[in-house]
Amino acid sequence: MDDLVLTLDEAAERLRISRWILYTLIHSNQLKTIKIGRRRLVPVDSLVECIDSLKAVA
Template identity: 55%
Template sequence: MNEVIKRAIPGGEDTLLLTVREAYMRLRISKWKLYDLLRSHQLEMVKIGRRTLIPLRSVESYIRKQWQESLA
């Protein structure tokens, strides 16, 4: 796929920050559960103006942590 097109796709490989919707869709949880994770600092967030964005690395880290806990 063309690099320009990949960057234009929301949630594509080069995305560093996810919208709230993209984050809860990736985690397959409700919007309210995502806000609970943000409030409890289990996920990081970045505020840019009025927008709340979640770093992709934070989502990936949360998934790894949950995976490790499920194996313990």
């Protein structure tokens, strides 16, 4: 089964960016996250949306 959500570290690794840049994307609402309990997770489809929106701007 493919992963539905990623931890912040996993998402940063998949995007090949630092955690600091990942947090910047989250705080600027370019990358959507969900919160389950105390954990913040990134849905895989949010990564695709983020990449698509960044490509549109470039």
